[in-house]
Amino acid sequence: MKVSFDDLHKAFESRVRLGIMSALAVNDTLDFTALKEFLDVTDGNLATHIKKLEKEGFIEVEKSFIDNKPNTKYSMTKEGKKAFDDHLKVLETIINARK
């Protein structure tokens, strides 16, 4: 397989977005607070990156209320899972090729 850097999805250029996808790859759902704690970023920063991934169709948002407080849960979509797996494969190939 021939790979080039163009195969790396633009959405994963940011390490925060890569982090969000990594965390969601091993957890069915995570809420905003949990993601914030794992990534150690500000609310605004996280919200921006989440919106971008949402626009790509890589993550899903489920809004609900717990004790009248809004609770937002995020999960990975099928397309997101595929894009993330492909991204990992390309990373692997790039690194193996340079050994």
Place this chain on the structure above:
Amino acid sequence: MKEEQDYLKDIAEIRSMMERSSKFLSLSGWAGILAGTYALVGAWIAHSLLKFRPDEFFYSYSNLINVLLTAAGVLGLALVSALLDSRRKANKREESAWNATSRRLLVSMAVPLFAGGILIFILISNGLIGLAAPLTLLFYGLALYNAGHFTIKEVRVMGFVQMLLGLLNAFFVGYGLLFWAIGFGVVHVLYGIYMHFRYER
């Protein structure tokens, strides 16, 4: 354009995030060693000072309140040590000990422990004092087995060992607190030493 090093860093970051967000790793061997030591001291107090030596399921014993206080003391000290140690280790890794993973770990342990605790309380109040030690081991084993999903896999193995000791204890009630001391004392200390050499050096 990113450099090769950046891609390696990306991969390291992905790996670390997957681990951090699914497994609680901030519990050190020291917590196990301390908990085991408290349990051994507690078992000694119950056996030698309080002469608490259950040999049958129905065991009449007048000084039960002191045994329960000793058990509560052991549990309390072990919990405080585990909490302080987790916080210390998490701080060192520049993480928070209280996160989505540790919350799930605690819930997965709390469910079997609460169910077991209530059952044991009911049995004790009906005179089945000899069942307290085997059942605490059994339910603790179940809790550890459950918790093993959210932390290192060795915790599941320890869960199996505790369940096995609990069942043996129920079969050989005549040995009283011996199995309890092995499970909560010796197993914890061995686990702590193993953890310390395997993950912390």
